[in-house]
Amino acid sequence: DAGVTQSPTHLIKTRGQQVTLRCSPKSGHDTVSWYQQALGQGPQFIFQYYEEEERQRGNFPDRFSGHQFPNYSSELNVNALLLGDSALYLCASSISGANVLTFGAGSRLTVL
Amino acid sequence: RKEVEQDPGPFNVPEGATVAFNCTYSNSASQSFFWYRQDCRKEPKLLMSVYSSGNEDGRFTAQLNRASQYISLLIRDSKLSDSATYLCAARSNDYKLSFGAGTTVTVRA
Numbered sequence: 011d012a013g014v015t016q017s018p019t020h021l022i023k024t025r026g027q028q029v030t031l032r033c034s035p036k037s038g039h040d041t042v043s044w045y046q047q048a049l050g051q052g053p054q055f056i057f058q059y060y061e062e063e064e065r066q067r068g069n070f071p072d073r074f075s076g077h078q079f080p081n082y083s084s085e086l087n088v089n090a091l092l093l094g095d096s097a098l099y100l101c102a103s104s105i106s107g108a109n110v111l112t113f114g115a116g117s118r119l120t121v122l
Numbered sequence: 123r124k125e126v127e128q129d130p131g132p133f134n135v136p137e138g139a140t141v142a143f144n145c146t147y148s149n150s151a152s153q154s155f156f157w158y159r160q161d162c163r164k165e166p167k168l169l170m171s172v173y174s175s176g177n178e179d180g181r182f183t184a185q186l187n188r189a190s191q192y193i194s195l196l197i198r199d200s201k202l203s204d205s206a207t208y209l210c211a212a213r214s215n216d217y218k219l220s221f222g223a224g225t226t227v228t229v230r231a
Contacts, residue, residue: 043217043219045221050223051224052126052128052209052221052222052223053166054221055218055219055220058217058218065217066215066217066218068218098163100165100166102219109154109156109171109213110156110168110171111168111219112168113165113166113167114165115164115165116165
């Protein structure tokens, strides 16, 4: 049973560029949450998707956007990259209404 | 004020020792609490949920104190493999899980 898979695992971008990160949830999960984890910090909630809709959003600017597809997979898009966007981006899936999150291995973004 | 705060440590303990640390949360409406373990440059993995009555899973014991708004984790008989960062998390509504910055534990031989 595949867990949460994310791609790419590592990527390097320059300031002002755009990036798309992808996530496939664990089999049987219908909800996807995205988190940003800067070095030395805990994961910070970006947003959550359920039934292809953004259900809640954390304190992140509109440069961060997302999408969920009918097969429950999800994308995170970040526009106009800043140096401060360098972080590990974690996707977590769950069953709607359940407490437990399962995390993917993350996509490590470096912005130069 | 951060929603979840933790002592960053590091806690440096010998094998076989007991180590304990706390996490405080600011939202009194928080309903569910968790401890996650994160190894260096890896994803967080659920260690245990924290129940109101306290719960134990092998060498790990978690406690919840709603009156003082903190949760604790105690590790008995520490192993080298327990070296990791321990993340505390609180859920305040159905959707968002808030994490602390983590407590680093290093177990030495």
